[in-house]
Every structure is written in C-alpha cells, then in structure tokens.
Amino acid sequence: MFPSSFDYVAARSVEEAVAAKAGAGDDARVLAGGQSLIPMMKMRLAAPAQLVDINRVPGLDALERTNGQLRVGALVRHADIARSDLAFGAIASAAPWISDPLVRNLGTLCGSVAHCDPEGDWNSVLLATGADVVARGPSGERTIPITDFVVDFFTNALRDDEMVTEVRIPVPNGRSGGSYQKLERKVGDYATVAVAAHLELGGTGAIARAGVALTAVVPKNTKVTAAENVLVGNHPSTELFEEAAELAAQASEPRDDVRGSAEWKRNVVRVFTRRALTAAAAQAQQG
Ligand SMILES: Cc1cc2nc3c(=O)[nH]c(=O)nc-3n(C[C@H](O)[C@H](O)[C@H](O)COP(=O)(O)OP(=O)(O)OC[C@H]3O[C@@H](n4cnc5c(N)ncnc54)[C@H](O)[C@@H]3O)c2cc1C
Structure with a gap:
C-alpha cells in the first residue's frame, strides 16, 4: 500500500527540525529509523502532513x-x-x-x-x-x-x-545487574510477554535499588512498584524473588489471543520475573 501524500523536510540541525515541527503543529512527525512510522503510513494508520527527517542531523548518533x-x-x-x-x-x-x-x-x-x-x-x-x-x-x-x-x-x-x-x-557505580527476559512466537517477533529487571546492591549485599517492568501484558509499558518495594532492603533469595514475581503477575493485565490464554501469559510473567531477578542478582554479585 502507498501512504497519503506528505511534505518532506530533511533537517540539517536540531534547531531546523524543531522549527519545522513547530511550524506544522500536530500534523508533523519526526522520521528516525522509519521502522514503525513507515509501515503505519503505508497501512494508513498514520497520515502526517509533514515528515521531519532527522537522519542528516550531525551529533545525534552519539x-x-x-x-x-x-x-x-x-x-x-x-x-x-x-x-x-x-x-x-x-x-x-x-x-x-x-x-x-x-x-x-x-x-x-x-x-x-x-x-x-x-x-x-x-x-x-x-x-x-x-x-x-x-x-x-x-x-x-x-x-x-x-x-x-x-x-x-x-x-x-x-x-x-x-x-x-x-x-x-x-550508570550504577556499585554492584549491579540486569536482565531482559522475552518470549516471542518466532525469531524477530514482538514480545508475547517480556520482563525487565535491574538490581543494585548495597555494601551489606542487600538490594539498594530495584527496577521491574512489564512489556506486552499491560496497556502501556509498566513499572511494578509493588515488586520493587518488596525487593529493596532485602538480600537476594529465591523466596524474595518468588514474592516479587507473584506481585508482577498480579500487576499484569494479559488478554486471551492467538498467542495464548491470559492465565498462561500471567504465569509466564511470574516465571520470567523470577528468572530476570535471579540473573540480575547473579550479575550484581559477580561485581
Ligand atoms: C518487522 C518489525 C519487527 C519489530 N519488532 C520489534 C521488537 O521485537 N521489539 C521492539 O521494541 N520493536 C520492534 N519493532 C519496532 C522497531 O524497534 C522500531 O525501530 C521502533 O519502534 C521505532 O524506531 P524508529 O527509529 O524506526 O522510529 P520511526 O519509525 O522513525 O518513528 C516511530 C514514531 O516515533 C516518532 N519519533 C521517532 N524518533 C523521534 C524523535 N527523536 N523525537 C520525537 N519523535 C520521534 C515518529 O514520529 C513516529 O511517530 C519492529 C518493527 C518491525 C518493522
């Protein structure tokens, strides 16, 4: 399919890109890699009046x-x-x-x-x-x-x-680790379920900072604050990670679809949260 017609601006600086975007209001879209925008335009799910291409702007690739x-x-x-x-x-x-x-x-x-x-x-x-x-x-x-x-x-x-x-x-300055656990139907797919985990350990080995977030099983990418709160202040352990995994499963809102039932996806959240935290802790403990 072909996209609707649009104006095209190849910006040479951030100032030029911002000015072009400001001039066109909510009808303008920045074009970066085009890997989401171009398919959406071809399917007519997006029809911006103007594309502001930033690929020639120096310095943005740092x-x-x-x-x-x-x-x-x-x-x-x-x-x-x-x-x-x-x-x-x-x-x-x-x-x-x-x-x-x-x-x-x-x-x-x-x-x-x-x-x-x-x-x-x-x-x-x-x-x-x-x-x-x-x-x-x-x-x-x-x-x-x-x-x-x-x-x-x-x-x-x-x-x-x-x-x-x-x-x-x-960038944490102490012992830290992180992991991303993703289930996809086939190589290259978007996630059916995915969990990100990040841990920072204090001097005693207890968890000083924790981050847990969910992909694809919530209406927007979501931080699981309840799980993070349970982790902070405690030493990494199987029981602790199981408790956090249960809270992550409770925070998920999966739906039945061709990729699996809601109940099965919630269980994947539970298993992946435990695995992600275990991998993050092992990495942090190795220093
Ligand atoms: C077949 C396929 C499989 C994919 N699988 C995955 C996957 O497994 N996991 C995953 O995370 N993603 C996946 N993607 C999406 C891919 O990661 C895209 O690259 C990403 O979503 C958008 O980045 P982009 O640079 O291509 O942005 P574009 O497509 O250029 O833009 C996407 C949107 O962001 C806006 N935008 C882009 N850059 C800026 C900026 N600097 N400032 C303001 N707005 C901006 C655009 O205006 C547009 O609305 C997949 C895409 C395809 C085509």
Missing part, C-alpha cells in the same frame, strides 16, 4: 558514558547498542532481542521510546533502570523522567513542537 550516565542520541540504532561495550545489565540483555538484524540496523532506541508501543521492548528497560528522556522544543530543552514520558498506549508526553534528542540512563 552513544557515550558521561557524568555517570549512558547517553543514547536520537540516531543511535538498536544494533549500535547491541554491539557496544558501553551497554550494561538489562540494556545489553534487551538489545539483541529487538526484532531482526534489518530492523535493528535502522530502528532507534529514541524512536521506540517516542512510539510508546506497549509491545516495544525499550520502554520497559528504561522504566526498570530509571532513565530520563531529553526533549527539545523552540523554547529550549527539558528532561522528562521515563515514568512521566510514557503516558499511555502509543502516547508520550512530548508537546507537538518537541522532539527527543537523547535518552539518559544512570
């Missing part, structure tokens, strides 16, 4: 660790993260699970974050690790915690005249 943060620019592709030594914990664990090599070579983490697809993997990883999204508009830059950025099903907190320039993920 992936670096500075000031205790992993900074992921708006043109960093999934594949860049999968092969980077800078990725850690749940980030390194999730990157190879995003679709297939073709999509990973073009799609971007920031595009995925902006898209807010509840079956998308990155927002759960960012909720578990406590990331921030940096947005730029005509009046400057603002930093939005990922918990506020993910508003709803395919809905983010950006204003019409803003774009995402980067995502900042805090």
Whole structure:
C-alpha cells in the first residue's frame, strides 16, 4: 500500500527540525529509523502532513558514558547498542532481542521510546533502570523522567513542537545487574510477554535499588512498584524473588489471543520475573 501524500523536510540541525515541527503543529512527525512510522503510513494508520527527517542531523548518533550516565542520541540504532561495550545489565540483555538484524540496523532506541508501543521492548528497560528522556522544543530543552514520558498506549508526553534528542540512563557505580527476559512466537517477533529487571546492591549485599517492568501484558509499558518495594532492603533469595514475581503477575493485565490464554501469559510473567531477578542478582554479585 502507498501512504497519503506528505511534505518532506530533511533537517540539517536540531534547531531546523524543531522549527519545522513547530511550524506544522500536530500534523508533523519526526522520521528516525522509519521502522514503525513507515509501515503505519503505508497501512494508513498514520497520515502526517509533514515528515521531519532527522537522519542528516550531525551529533545525534552519539552513544557515550558521561557524568555517570549512558547517553543514547536520537540516531543511535538498536544494533549500535547491541554491539557496544558501553551497554550494561538489562540494556545489553534487551538489545539483541529487538526484532531482526534489518530492523535493528535502522530502528532507534529514541524512536521506540517516542512510539510508546506497549509491545516495544525499550520502554520497559528504561522504566526498570530509571532513565530520563531529553526533549527539545523552540523554547529550549527539558528532561522528562521515563515514568512521566510514557503516558499511555502509543502516547508520550512530548508537546507537538518537541522532539527527543537523547535518552539518559544512570550508570550504577556499585554492584549491579540486569536482565531482559522475552518470549516471542518466532525469531524477530514482538514480545508475547517480556520482563525487565535491574538490581543494585548495597555494601551489606542487600538490594539498594530495584527496577521491574512489564512489556506486552499491560496497556502501556509498566513499572511494578509493588515488586520493587518488596525487593529493596532485602538480600537476594529465591523466596524474595518468588514474592516479587507473584506481585508482577498480579500487576499484569494479559488478554486471551492467538498467542495464548491470559492465565498462561500471567504465569509466564511470574516465571520470567523470577528468572530476570535471579540473573540480575547473579550479575550484581559477580561485581
Ligand atoms: C518487522 C518489525 C519487527 C519489530 N519488532 C520489534 C521488537 O521485537 N521489539 C521492539 O521494541 N520493536 C520492534 N519493532 C519496532 C522497531 O524497534 C522500531 O525501530 C521502533 O519502534 C521505532 O524506531 P524508529 O527509529 O524506526 O522510529 P520511526 O519509525 O522513525 O518513528 C516511530 C514514531 O516515533 C516518532 N519519533 C521517532 N524518533 C523521534 C524523535 N527523536 N523525537 C520525537 N519523535 C520521534 C515518529 O514520529 C513516529 O511517530 C519492529 C518493527 C518491525 C518493522
């Protein structure tokens, strides 16, 4: 199928992209990897009047660790993260699970974050690790915690005249670990069920910070605060992880579909949460 007609702007700077977007209001969309936007336009699920292509904007492809943060620019592709030594914990664990090599070579983490697809993997990883999204508009830059950025099903907190320039993920300075457990029907698919886990240990070996988030079994990527609260202050153990896994299963809202029954998916959440926490703890304990 062919998309509706649209105007096309190839921005050469963030300022130019923001100005083009501001000029077209809610009829403009940023084009990054195009791996979600172009299929949606072809299926006429999206019909923006203007595309603002950011692929020629210098500097947006930076992936670096500075000031205790992993900074992921708006043109960093999934594949860049999968092969980077800078990725850690749940980030390194999730990157190879995003679709297939073709999509990973073009799609971007920031595009995925902006898209807010509840079956998308990155927002759960960012909720578990406590990331921030940096947005730029005509009046400057603002930093939005990922918990506020993910508003709803395919809905983010950006204003019409803003774009995402980067995502900042805090790099733990103590012992930490993370894992992303994903069940897909076949290689390259979106998740049927996925769970992100992130743990940081204090000096005594007790859990000082915990992040658990769910993909595909909730209307939007969701942080399981009840499970995180149970984990913090306690030492990693099978019983503790089973308790957290039960809370994650209770927080999930799966539906019956061709991929499985709601009851079965809830059990996968339980098993995957336990596995993700066990893997995260083992990584943290190895230092
Ligand atoms: C066959 C297939 C399988 C896939 N499987 C998976 C999977 O298993 N897991 C997964 O997580 N994803 C999957 N995806 C989606 C893929 O990861 C996309 O790359 C991602 O969702 C969007 O990134 P993008 O750079 O391609 O964004 P685009 O398609 O260019 O844009 C997507 C949306 O985000 C907006 N946007 C993009 N960048 C910005 C920005 N910097 N600022 C503001 N708005 C922005 C666009 O305007 C658009 O609304 C799959 C896609 C395909 C085609």
